Amino acid sequence: MLITAIRKYGLPLLLILGVVATSGQAEEGAPAEPKKAEEKKTEEKPTVSMELGKAIYEKRCLGCHGPSGAGDGPAAERFKPRPRDFTRGLFKYKTTAHGSVPNDDDLVRVVTRGLPGTGMPAWQSLLKENEIRSVVQYIKTFAPQFASETPKQITIGAEIKPSKESIEKGKDLFNKVGCIMCHGDEGRGNGPLAPTLKDNWGRPVQPRNLTKGWVFRGGNAPKDIYTRINTGLMGTPMPSFASTLDNEKSWNLANYVNSLSQYPGAPDWKVAVVAKPVTGEVADDPDDPRWAGLEQHSFPLVGQVTIDPRMFTPTVDMVTVKGMYNAKDFALLVIWDDPTKSVATPAAGETVPEIFDDAVAIQFPAKMKEGNEKPYFIMGDPAHPVYVARWTAGTNKVDEFNATGTEVKVGLRIKPQEESHWQFKGKGTYKSGQYRAVFKRALTTEDKETDLQIEPGKFYPIAFTAWDGSNGERDAQRSLSAWYSILLEVPASKDRFIYPTLFLLVVVGVEWWISRSYRNGNGNGKQK
Amino acid sequence: MAQIKKERVPPGIRVALAMLGFYLVLKYVVRPPLPFSVIFMYMCMALAGAIMYLTLFYNIKDAVITPLYTFLGGGVEGGMAKGGRYAVLVAMPLLVWFGSYEKFNKKMQPPLDSRVIHPAPPVEFTGLYNPYRVEDKELFKKYVADGKEIYYRNCIFCHGDLLNGEGIYAHGFNPKPANFQDPTVLPMLQESFLFWRISTGGIGLPQESTPWSSAMPRWEAMLSDEQRWKVILFLSEYTGFSPRTWE
Numbered sequence: 001m002l003i004t005a006i007r008k009y010g011l012p013l014l015l016i017l018g019v020v021a022t023s024g025q026a027e028e029g030a031p032a033e034p035k036k037a038e039e040k041k042t043e044e045k046p047t048v049s050m051e052l053g054k055a056i057y058e059k060r061c062l063g064c065h066g067p068s069g070a071g072d073g074p075a076a077e078r079f080k081p082r083p084r085d086f087t088r089g090l091f092k093y094k095t096t097a098h099g100s101v102p103n104d105d106d107l108v109r110v111v112t113r114g115l116p117g118t119g120m121p122a123w124q125s126l127l128k129e130n131e132i133r134s135v136v137q138y139i140k141t142f143a144p145q146f147a148s149e150t151p152k153q154i155t156i157g158a159e160i161k162p163s164k165e166s167i168e169k170g171k172d173l174f175n176k177v178g179c180i181m182c183h184g185d186e187g188r189g190n191g192p193l194a195p196t197l198k199d200n201w202g203r204p205v206q207p208r209n210l211t212k213g214w215v216f217r218g219g220n221a222p223k224d225i226y227t228r229i230n231t232g233l234m235g236t237p238m239p240s241f242a243s244t245l246d247n248e249k250s251w252n253l254a255n256y257v258n259s260l261s262q263y264p265g266a267p268d269w270k271v272a273v274v275a276k277p278v279t280g281e282v283a284d285d286p287d288d289p290r291w292a293g294l295e296q297h298s299f300p301l302v303g304q305v306t307i308d309p310r311m312f313t314p315t316v317d318m319v320t321v322k323g324m325y326n327a328k329d330f331a332l333l334v335i336w337d338d339p340t341k342s343v344a345t346p347a348a349g350e351t352v353p354e355i356f357d358d359a360v361a362i363q364f365p366a367k368m369k370e371g372n373e374k375p376y377f378i379m380g381d382p383a384h385p386v387y388v389a390r391w392t393a394g395t396n397k398v399d400e401f402n403a404t405g406t407e408v409k410v411g412l413r414i415k416p417q418e419e420s421h422w423q424f425k426g427k428g429t430y431k432s433g434q435y436r437a438v439f440k441r442a443l444t445t446e447d448k449e450t451d452l453q454i455e456p457g458k459f460y461p462i463a464f465t466a467w468d469g470s471n472g473e474r475d476a477q478r479s480l481s482a483w484y485s486i487l488l489e490v491p492a493s494k495d496r497f498i499y500p501t502l503f504l505l506v507v508v509g510v511e512w513w514i515s516r517s518y519r520n521g522n523g524n525g526k527q528k
Numbered sequence: 529m530a531q532i533k534k535e536r537v538p539p540g541i542r543v544a545l546a547m548l549g550f551y552l553v554l555k556y557v558v559r560p561p562l563p564f565s566v567i568f569m570y571m572c573m574a575l576a577g578a579i580m581y582l583t584l585f586y587n588i589k590d591a592v593i594t595p596l597y598t599f600l601g602g603g604v605e606g607g608m609a610k611g612g613r614y615a616v617l618v619a620m621p622l623l624v625w626f627g628s629y630e631k632f633n634k635k636m637q638p639p640l641d642s643r644v645i646h647p648a649p650p651v652e653f654t655g656l657y658n659p660y661r662v663e664d665k666e667l668f669k670k671y672v673a674d675g676k677e678i679y680y681r682n683c684i685f686c687h688g689d690l691l692n693g694e695g696i697y698a699h700g701f702n703p704k705p706a707n708f709q710d711p712t713v714l715p716m717l718q719e720s721f722l723f724w725r726i727s728t729g730g731i732g733l734p735q736e737s738t739p740w741s742s743a744m745p746r747w748e749a750m751l752s753d754e755q756r757w758k759v760i761l762f763l764s765e766y767t768g769f770s771p772r773t774w775e
Binding site for chain 2: 078375377487514519
């Protein structure tokens with residue numbers, strides 16, 4: 001009976017399902033990237049040897065770590081943090097006790113996985129394990145300690161899973177034990193001791209921003225953080241807390257630090273700021289409670305490394321943006337971390353460099369063009385100016401200018417706008433290592449010819465740029481973003497419910513008609 | 529006269545199964561993945577072929593239309609078939625509703641800049657040979673070492689230590705820096721092309737390559753001709769790929 005039914009009526013079922021499946025198909029994604037062809041090689045036994053390690057080091061590692069492992073390769077000058085100087089035997093990320101040399105697996109792990117947020121890549125994509133172990137043996141020859149010392153492994157006790165109670169206890173410890181003095185009350189690296197810190201080479205160092213777990217170089221899982229708390233970071237002011245905190249306290253503190261991260265994993269980078277419509281006035285205060293409910297959009301910022309004068313070691317590495325608008329105005333809230341609040345201060349003698357204003361800016365094309373042509377993203381070019389609104393910490397105000405790019409070896413080509421023509425109003429606050437600045441402006445202006453007009457439902461190019469004045473950032477030397485988009489989102493139309501319902505009724509009607517005509521015997525092949 | 533062998537499976541079902549198999553091949557076997565519009569076109573052609581086949585060798589009415597009509601009209605027998613019929617009658621309207629809701633509820637996406645990745649270089653950058661690709665092995669080795677130092681001092685921040693386009697600033701730029709480890713990059717390009725791109729950078733690109741987005745510096749303002757040629761030697765020696773030669 002079942003077979004008979006399938007034989008008799010299986011065809012229409014298959015046809016119908018096939019048609020429905022086909023019509024519901026979404027647009028295909030981009031073609032997969034072709035993979036590098038695997039080279040055929042005779043299988044030889046992998047060996048670990050000093051000769052192999054030396055050859056690999058000279059080909060792969062010397063460019064950053066230098067010919068004698070002193071961290072002075074040609075790339076070193078422009079990296080922050082600088083490549084490791086192996087000669088002192090001070091290694092930061094390991095599972096051995098403070099003061100001890102790392103074990104081989106510690107070094108292999110660093111080479112294999114790399115250190116996120118630094119120039120050290122994950123070498124596993126290019127080197128086999130025996131090659132990595134060989135280069136590790138060679139690296140150990142740079143530090144005399146490896147010859148005379150035995151690694152002392154730390155012990156990690158029973159795990160305490162993250163929980164509300166554990167995190168609360170961890171927070172108390174964070175304050176009590178003194179983490180707050182360097183890492184700051186909310187963990188953004190803005191503690192009172194932060195400006196004074198130096199590493200064993202006498203270079204200024206910045207405490208880790210604990211809200212950015214995705215660039216914890218030793219990993220951001222609670223166990224990884226526990227290990228860091230236990231071992232400290234040799235060569236830096238980060239001490240070991242092995243003798244201060246027992247197992248339970250270490251886990252509680254690690255759970256708290258892990259909970260500070262803004263994102264579960266890597267940031268959810270966006271391609272557009274989507275501003276939401278609001279009733280009533282648009283906010284002009286960074287602390288307006290309505291900002292809290294709006295969606296955040298994060299964008300990476302990187303150094304301006306394209307046109308001299310360049311900036312290879314910028315401080316600000318991302319901005320987070322929220323937007324709202326009404327029929328008359330729109331406002332953007334721009335949020336970024338900066339461990340120091342900087343206001344322009346002249347240099348004081350030889351040892352204290354000049355400090356500039358902290359600032360952030362938003363950038364638009366001065367003229368919207370048909371098609372997709374835009375000004376050069378690094379503040380425009382001679383033929384395509386950009387319109388920039390800049391909030392400055394020193395004045396706590398927004399000024400505006402047009403820019404046509406950067407004069408090589410000189411700086412930005414800026415044409416300030418007269419204050420009477422400024423459209424944006426702004427206000428900023430600084431708290432616990434974080435700035436929040438509002439940029440507010442009318443959607444349309446009286447001068448339709450030269451001013452930017454913003455229309456809901458359309459995308460406009462926008463880019464962001466930031467300066468940390470304590471890091472010597474000013475003018476062309478800054479961090480910046482690529483072009484992104486801003487959209488004032490129009491609420492979704494009811495069409496998305498109306499048309500599907502109409503289509504559904506049509507299909508139901510057709511089904512009903514077929515049933516009725518079959519029952520009435522009007523169709524061919526009547527059964528009975 | 530030989531007795532015609534009785535068909536074990538109805539022709540309509542055999543054709544439907546063949547079309548389903550063809551669809552699965554197009555969707556899951558063919559690489560790189562085909563866009564929906566191409567699959568749709570092939571399926572239309574296959575459907576036309578199926579209809580011709582059924583018309584030529586069978587009575588299409590008896591093979592397809594009558595069973596379909598009977599099934600939908602309610603002339604089925606047996607609990608299993610009746611259940612199947614009701615499932616189909618309910619599923620079809622719902623699928624149509626959700627499918628069209630998805631279409632009308634499309635989120636707005638920012639406009640995408642399509643770009644030509646490897647445009648034709650201007651005439652002054654065609655036909656050039658790398659003057660540092662010399663026969664003398666010791667001298668060549670020295671030139672490669674010079675190129676390596678140039679790369680590590682200037683290029684590593686975007687193109688990376690692995691030469692894979694994932695330097696520490698790569699994630700902040702759009703388009704991303706070139707991945708020299710990709711076999712479709714260096715082997716496809718001539719050295720004079722590379723010299724052009726290194727020399728004039730992003731702003732030297734033609735309009736179809738969206739010069740306003742490229743973070744590639746105009747290295748002729750910062751590096752000498754000699755330095756730019758030497759770094760090209762380093763790229764090919766380190767990756768093991770030889771640039772394309774003139775045919």
